[in-house]
Amino acid sequence: MIPSRAETNAKAAALRAMFEAAGAVVVEPPVLQPAETLLDLYGEDIRARAYVTSDALRGEQMLRPDFTVPVVQMHMIHGAEPARYTYAGEVFRRQEHDPGRANEYVQVGYEVFDRADPAAADADVFAQIAEALGGLPVTPVTGDIGVLMAAVQGLQTSDARKAALMRHIWRPRRFRALLDRFSGRVDMPEGRRALLAGDVICDAPMIGRRSATEIDERVAALRADAVTPPISARELGLIETLLDIRAPMPAALSMLHDLEVDLPTISAAVAQVDARRKALVALGVKVEDLNFEASFGRTTMEYYDGFVFGFRAGGRPELPTIATGGRYDALTRRLGGGAEIPAVGGVMRPGLMLMLEGAA
Amino acid sequence: MNVKLGVPSKGRLMEKTFDWFAARGVRLSRTGSDREYAGAVEGIDNVSLVLLSAGEIPRELAAGRLHLGVTGTDLIHEKLALWEQLVDPVAPLKFGAADLVIAVPRAWVDVDTLDDLDAAAAAFRRTHGMRLRIATKYHRLVREFLRQNGVADYALVDSQGATEGTVMNGTAEAIADITSSGETLRANHLKVLSDGLILRSQATLWRSRVAATEDGGNDVLTRLLAQLGQA
Numbered sequence: 001m002i003p004s005r006a007e008t009n010a011k012a013a014a015l016r017a018m019f020e021a022a023g024a025v026v027v028e029p030p031v032l033q034p035a036e037t038l039l040d041l042y043g044e045d046i047r048a049r050a051y052v053t054s055d056a057l058r059g060e061q062m063l064r065p066d067f068t069v070p071v072v073q074m075h076m077i078h079g080a081e082p083a084r085y086t087y088a089g090e091v092f093r094r095q096e097h098d099p100g101r102a103n104e105y106v107q108v109g110y111e112v113f114d115r116a117d118p119a120a121a122d123a124d125v126f127a128q129i130a131e132a133l134g135g136l137p138v139t140p141v142t143g144d145i146g147v148l149m150a151a152v153q154g155l156q157t158s159d160a161r162k163a164a165l166m167r168h169i170w171r172p173r174r175f176r177a178l179l180d181r182f183s184g185r186v187d188m189p190e191g192r193r194a195l196l197a198g199d200v201i202c203d204a205p206m207i208g209r210r211s212a213t214e215i216d217e218r219v220a221a222l223r224a225d226a227v228t229p230p231i232s233a234r235e236l237g238l239i240e241t242l243l244d245i246r247a248p249m250p251a252a253l254s255m256l257h258d259l260e261v262d263l264p265t266i267s268a269a270v271a272q273v274d275a276r277r278k279a280l281v282a283l284g285v286k287v288e289d290l291n292f293e294a295s296f297g298r299t300t301m302e303y304y305d306g307f308v309f310g311f312r313a314g315g316r317p318e319l320p321t322i323a324t325g326g327r328y329d330a331l332t333r334r335l336g337g338g339a340e341i342p343a344v345g346g347v348m349r350p351g352l353m354l355m356l357e358g359a360a
Numbered sequence: 361m362n363v364k365l366g367v368p369s370k371g372r373l374m375e376k377t378f379d380w381f382a383a384r385g386v387r388l389s390r391t392g393s394d395r396e397y398a399g400a401v402e403g404i405d406n407v408s409l410v411l412l413s414a415g416e417i418p419r420e421l422a423a424g425r426l427h428l429g430v431t432g433t434d435l436i437h438e439k440l441a442l443w444e445q446l447v448d449p450v451a452p453l454k455f456g457a458a459d460l461v462i463a464v465p466r467a468w469v470d471v472d473t474l475d476d477l478d479a480a481a482a483a484f485r486r487t488h489g490m491r492l493r494i495a496t497k498y499h500r501l502v503r504e505f506l507r508q509n510g511v512a513d514y515a516l517v518d519s520q521g522a523t524e525g526t527v528m529n530g531t532a533e534a535i536a537d538i539t540s541s542g543e544t545l546r547a548n549h550l551k552v553l554s555d556g557l558i559l560r561s562q563a564t565l566w567r568s569r570v571a572a573t574e575d576g577g578n579d580v581l582t583r584l585l586a587q588l589g590q591a
Binding site: 039040043044045047048096097099164167168171173174175177181189190191192195200202204205206207208209210212214215217218219222 | 441442465466467468469470471472473475478479480482483484487488491492499500503504506507508509510512513514515516527528530532533534548549554
């Protein structure tokens with residue numbers, strides 16, 4: 001059964017009222033967002049996922065693909081701390097591969113900006129959303145991008161290589177390719193040796209904005225990289241072991257603690273996972289059944305850099321995730337113009353929730 | 361009913377298409393004055409010729425207003441999402457061959473692969489505070505290709521013609537465009553990335569999967585395709 005627009009809106013209003021009753025302030029960001037902000041954040045890929053329109057006065061605008069960015073911007077400009085926000089409304093997602101996917105749907109969200117206790121804020125968002133989904137046939141999964149980031153930072157290799165890996169944390173294929181290259185698993189491209197030896201003479205004129213200095217700097221960086229020892233097979237194995245972790249939270253935590261022995265830089269991030277576990281228990285969440293997947297959240301458009309979670313419809317793999325969320329401290333840093341605040345939030349899809357209710 | 365065949369309305373593409381059909385006993389021609397886009401078909405009944413821009417043929421096939429159409433693979437892939445569900449390739453016509461490639465200034469001795477392009481884009485953004493610009497008219501194909509290959513920190517800027525000149529003119533740092541011999545690229549001091557081939561294209565005869573074929577249309581199509589040796 002496909003719920004009507006009125007039914008979906010009523011459900012959305014009820015969910016928003018629930019968050020409001022829990023202390024969140026209702027916000028209503030505009031549908032049209034300046035395209036430049038989103039393009040700067042997500043790059044050109046966002047054009048494949050959001051609708052772009054324009055006028056001669058304001059230039060390119062996007063139909064909001066989510067609420068997180070405008071809510072963060074609004075908070076960074078005139079929000080008091082700590083703050084909790086809730087919202088309900090339509091988001092627009094361009095679809096070019098699957099005509100069965102909705103390109104316009106209602107989201108209800110809950111966002112928490114709080115410096116005091118990140119683990120408690122994580123648990124609060126997760127538990128509130130879990131409660132709102134109460135009774136529906138959904139399976140939660142959690143993860144933590146922060147652990148992978150800490151593992152990368154702990155690799156025995158150059159800062160340049162770490163920066164390259166960090167830049168592609170959210171692009172698993174490129175991340176993998178970089179790891180293969182940095183660990184010496186792939187050969188140097190043809191012609192590269194001659195370039196590094198200084199044997200390449202180029203008579204082509206300099207055109208475009210990328211200057212000769214920039215080219216020289218990159219050649220120097222390539223030379224430095226060529227004499228950097230490969231990332232060891234042992235370290236590569238540790239990253240792989242980490243990415244393969246997929247277990248109920250207590251078992252996953254004990255695997256993380258094991259890894260900590262060999263990858264001490266992940267200690268703080270693992271401690272955060274453990275603190276979150278305790279905060280979840282305090283809110284009555286059954287962590288014994290709660291899945292933890294170390295690679296969860298790496299392919300979404302969102303800018304999560306810590307805790308991540310999703311609720312999938314059990315037995316309905318064709319449905320999109322019913323609710324998703326996570327921590328996005330880095331996003332507040334990028335939008336804050338110098339300021340930053342730890343932030344965590346999540347969104348639900350009332351339309352899908354009604355479908356599941358109808359089927360249940 | 362008449363089966364509608366769409367053919368590019370001018371230039372070499374039109375002439376070569378006419379030749380290809382003529383070699384198979386179907387004579388296509390423009391009628392009336394040079395400026396009038398009307399056409400005639402001889403050698404088979406109930407087929408009408410529609411002359412229009414090669415760039416509009418994908419849309420007309422997808423809408424079912426044409427049964428058959430001649431246009432490049434590049435335009436079909438660029439303009440139609442899920443093109444496999446909308447059109448079938450009937451025959452490659454062995455002309456109009458061109459590759460959609462990514463090209464950068466030849467002076468970029470440090471950039472040979474997409475991996476290099478990605479690293480250069482990251483550094484460029486740090487230095488200039490803007491994303492590295494790639495000029496193209498093939499937005500969808502290029503974006504999809506770069507996404508699959510994990511290239512970030514670039515911006516696509518629209519260029520509907522003379523794209524090879526954009527780098528020299530300072531409106532882009534790199535380009536993605538169609539090339540056949542590579543001569544224009546070389547003349548504009550550009551080189552193709554070794555793994556920068558996005559698509560091999562050539563003029564192709566396409567059949568719409570959605571055009572209505574009742575009232576004998578199917579029979580006409582069957583006869584026409586048989587005559588073209590594509591039954």
